[in-house]
Amino acid sequence: MTSQGALASPAAAPAGAPAVSPAELRIYGLGGLPEVRPGDDLGALIGDAIAASGLGLEATDVLVVTHKIVSKAEGRLVELAGVEPSVLAERVAREAGKDARQIEVVLREARRISRMERGIIIAETSHGFVCANAGVDASNVAEGVVCLLPVDPDASAARLRAVLGARFGLDPAGAPGAPGTAPGVIVSDSFGRAWRNGIVNVAIGVAGMAPLADYRGQHDAAGYELRASVLAVADELASAAELVTHKLEARPVALVRGYVPPTDLPPGTARDLVMDPTRDLYR
């Protein structure tokens, strides 16, 4: 492993330096955005935050944007006062001690209910994501309002990429990572997992980058073909971003600098991260 890896290392080590110089990735949490409101030009606000940070924007960067500000800008907010709960929503809310109107919004956002127990609703969204409450969330929005996932988070990511590319002189149509190309954009949310405690940030929208790294057909140093090795790098980037954006902070955008895609796949979308129902053993 060592010798092949060293040969594959992009940076040749100067004499006296470590045999393998450390690879380095930096993640910046960008602040300074105002409270985002429906109709706001989110790309312009994020562009302002990048400009204020002094970091600029590079072709090999990846921007990770918390979906909450995307949803707010796109007006994906529901006033509970105007929601008439269904019979099922009333029953679930009563048993769980929750707001029936909020449960009703969850049911409306669901394409399919995967599990419904003890007030927990794990639902499949219109996008195919399986997550708690179909992505409906009451945090970081005004009292009496809940926030939905963007209608098409991939399109949201692509729009932000186009706006930011234009502002910083980077071409969304260029070859990914090549000089002058607009960087990858990820829209993220925090999802629970089967089997493990705690939620983690994942990618729900992707533009301008490959969400998966596919090692299949490649060989390790021992000659073993890596058959089961498809890495969900967009999810890993989203998780990495959460380490600087956090829940209560004023940093809804992270700029990842220095990420080198490990395999050479064309750009894709977050749909590539959704497991085909026929392959999913845990629907």
Place this chain on the structure above:
Amino acid sequence: MTSQGALASPAAAPAGAPAVSPAELRIYGLGGLPEVRPGDDLGALIGDAIAASGLGLEATDVLVVTHKIVSKAEGRLVELAGVEPSVLAERVAREAGKDARQIEVVLREARRISRMERGIIIAETSHGFVCANAGVDASNVAEGVVCLLPVDPDASAARLRAVLGARFGLDPAGAPGAPGTAPGVIVSDSFGRAWRNGIVNVAIGVAGMAPLADYRGQHDAAGYELRASVLAVADELASAAELVTHKLEARPVALVRGYVPPTDLPPGTARDLVMDPTRDLYR
């Protein structure tokens, strides 16, 4: 959200600077380790890699170590030539076109089989992890050999932490993150997920840090209590590390610098990340 976050920001912005200066996290992939063999002092080898990198080791760092080198150092390797497959292993292997001896090792590592279909075995390990092939893996080891998960990855992480603490003059018994305390150590592996394509790096061993960040009881800027917000930060750190360590590279260790735990929990172990079976809706 903005004002509270800005107040909580550790770095006060100087006049003329951005209102919220960017938070920054750096992840270094450490190379230069030799091929690890059973009985090797892995803590010493990692210490050498840290020393060679010139980065040093700080109390607020987090080291993420790929389990493969931990397993190798601990001799968790099985020669398939000496394995006698059971009847079930023979049948599964025949149907899936796989090596019956390797399937047998998977069955022996399993405490419980969660799913077994089309040659895919999702199993619960002795640690309580639910993952493909009970963590048994043939990549990055010699031909005819498979690698098991460490017997007790939390203990492995704690041992590495003690050895590295001693070498760099940092006390494993100090208060986490306080000057002079040994940093957190995570042992990682790549696991598949329900519902989503691709594997991601997660924490299977943790020492000297809180694996979860618990926002429950805290309030967002709108006054909404964050009820469902327990973040699996150790998993997010493991995922972030994978972005620089990669599969085929000679960088089995990542040093994360600049991570600030968002909530104030005492150190824990990777057992905290394993969902209680009575709460798990997807066993």
